[in-house]
Amino acid sequence: MTDLNRLSISEARDALRKGETTAKALTEACLTAIEGAGALNAFVHHTPEIARAQAAAADQRIAQGDAPAMCGIPLGIKDLFCTKGVPSQAASRILEGFRPEYESTVTTQLFEAGAVMLGKLSMDEFAMGSSNETACYGPVISPWRRQGDSAALTPGGSSGGSAAAVAADLCLGATGTDTGGSIRQPAAFTGIVGIKPTYGRVSRWGVIAFASSLDQAGPMTKTVRDAAIMLGAMSGHDPKDSTSADLPVPDFEAALTGDIRGKVIGIPREYRMEGMPAEIEALWTRGTEMLKDAGAQIRDISLPHTKYALPAYYVVAPAEASSNLARYDGVRYGHRASLAQGDGITQMYEKTRAEGFGKEVQRRIMIGTYVLSAGFYDAYYNRARKVRALIKRDFETVFAEGVDAILTPATPSSAFGIGEMASADPVEMYLNDVFTVTVNLAGLPGIAVPVGLDAKGLPMGLQLIGRPWEEGALLNHAYVLQRAAGFVSKPQKWW
Amino acid sequence: MSIDIDTARRVAHLARIAVREEDLPALAGELSGILTFMEQLNEVDVTGVEPMTSVTPMRLKRRADVVTDGNIQAQILANAPDAREGFFAVPKVVE
Incomplete structure (x- = not known):
């Protein structure tokens, strides 16, 4: 062989x-x-x-x-x-x-x-x-x-x-x-x-x-x-x-x-984003046809809180990260900054974490710190957790109505x-997760499957949510x- | 909500990350941008909605209250940047 x-x-x-x-x-x-x-x-x-x-x-x-x-x-x-x-x-x-x-x-x-x-x-x-x-x-x-x-x-x-x-x-x-x-x-x-x-x-x-x-x-x-x-x-x-x-x-x-004969595939209308490339849209349509040809029933569905998934995620995830990453303090494992004469433990923490974490990680820790800080906890963190509950409810509703799986772009x-x-601002990079992040917020299984190539010869995938x-x-x-x-x-x- | 330089300095300190004074304005700008993006959440009616604590409705399991591990001091200290005489060593804490 x-x-x-x-x-x-x-x-x-x-x-x-x-x-x-x-x-x-x-x-x-x-x-x-x-x-x-x-x-x-x-x-x-x-x-x-x-x-x-x-x-x-x-x-x-x-x-x-x-x-x-x-x-x-x-x-x-x-x-x-x-x-x-x-x-x-x-x-x-x-x-x-x-x-x-x-x-x-x-x-x-x-x-x-x-x-x-x-x-x-x-x-x-x-x-x-x-x-x-x-x-x-x-x-x-x-x-x-x-x-x-x-x-x-x-x-x-x-x-x-x-x-x-x-x-x-x-x-x-x-x-x-x-x-x-x-x-x-x-x-x-x-x-x-x-x-x-x-x-x-x-x-x-x-x-x-x-x-x-x-x-x-x-x-x-x-x-x-x-x-x-x-x-x-x-x-x-x-x-x-x-x-x-x-x-x-x-x-x-x-x-x-x-x-998959007789299975119901939901096509969520909120995933048809403005400015979505025509090739992704066409791929989604093709994938829908493929499942239909295999005997599945296609149903238009609504997941009304989709739009709020990304902002909710970028509150919840950095909040948890700021707490999880507090353990990197230069004491028990990993990098410790070299200290100047007279530096105390706070300088050790601050220098170690400034040297050890990259820019994006630092940014997310600080966002998380902010949304968890006194006075903002309710306005950001608790509100995001409530929106998260609504996002999950969206999925529960369509599953209760008989949808077996949901097809979206990946x-x-x-x-x-x-x-x-x-040169993009951090939020632009975050938009990459727009179709996937809902699945994490709702705790659901999701899979990306390669379906075609675009005009430049690059792979494009679709996501199924179960x-x-x-x-x-x-x-x-x-x-x-x-x-x-x-x-x-x-x-x-x-x- | 926009974050001013003082707030950025305070958040950096709370997060125990040293940020140079000259880098604070850019940081404040970035954090403000992200927070503005999050403000979309204010459009959602969350009246009567409980904040999610667990994504799967499950009771956390209790385990038997017994010792399951221990006597691994060398392993615990193996990765420490500075360990002496069986302890983690750190700079002076009390002034």
Whole structure:
């Protein structure tokens, strides 16, 4: 077999079980691909020794005939996941040198299932960003380019390293996290699949916290089937995360029947934004037709509070971030500023945090501090939490009226160039999350599926939103969409 | 709501982030822009709506009140920028 790194997870699993390849061979193919892809800047901490040891153990397990689906599958791990003994720094200078003494629940579960870790993937600092330009490692470059143009494009963010690595076949799948769209937006920008599960489906323990009531981890993969397989391995109740749901994890792959006849697909009119590019609009219409042709019933629906999701999010998320990031004080781990003669503990905190946090992270901490401060708590934070309740109610209403899934664009545009948003004000960058952020606020599962290319030759994706805890049904809808769209494009190798 | 330079200085201090005096006007401008964007929330009628505390209606679990961990002092201190004699070391706190 050639180009083993190009396999999907399901193809690799089947080949491993038939003895047609080995975890060792898969892992070496990925390590070689990573070595040749320095220009993408996706992998920022390399762990070939761990990968080779895990691959050898996986091959032994497979030989014994009792290996789970993820056994021997080489993965990239987002830098937000704590991995024992391996740098885990959320792409921030403030966690420089931090090597966790413990393993996150997600990576523990993946490793117990036999998965192989190739290394850590870059991201926006503390998962705050939509372009991967806030990483302390420098930006990740998308493997995709506009036709006839060599300008560097963003893979999206915050899980941009994960998206670039999967799209460029540096690994078979990657972990991502999604607080406002950080799995789905980069997946859409790079022509891959990314699912954010229902809040509580995947343990947050050992995942460096951004906004705890919104953060969820999920898989980023080449196909919907792979997403189903990998999500199964990541999911499950964890007593160490008090918001982790004590619910059984269904066999998500078994839900991929390809039959959605009679299902009701909601098309929310509020997602038809003013100034939306015609290509995105056309893609949405095409996706709607595809689901209709598969036997689904299409229904116009209203989610009246959609417009307020972004401002509510940009109160709630920074508020939680300002609290979560208070722990970076230069005392217990990470960076500490060098101090001047006579500096006390307050100067140590202030200098450490000024040096350690990038501009966007600082901005969000300060916004969060402001909206939580005395006198503004009710006006901003409590009001945002009330609006959040209304946004969730919008979804509950349409689901109660029989809607099975909701189809929307994943992003307001295809990928933009590195540096193109540099002069934009912060709010413009926030607009990238306009279609995805509602899903986090309502705690729902959402998936981005690649559906087509725009005139510049860049991938465009659609988002499906499902009922809480029904990731299986959601994945099945996505599976139908993926098959109908027949998206097989890959970036042309230039790196 | 626009944020003036004094407010920006106060917020930076509350957040324990050192901001140079000459950077305060730009910071105040950025924060004001973001807050203006948030002010759209004032258009929403939230009468009688409870602020959301948990996105999934679940009771937080109680765990048994027993010791589950401990005796890992070396691990706790392993990542400290400055640890001495089994403690985290910090600059003088009391004047």
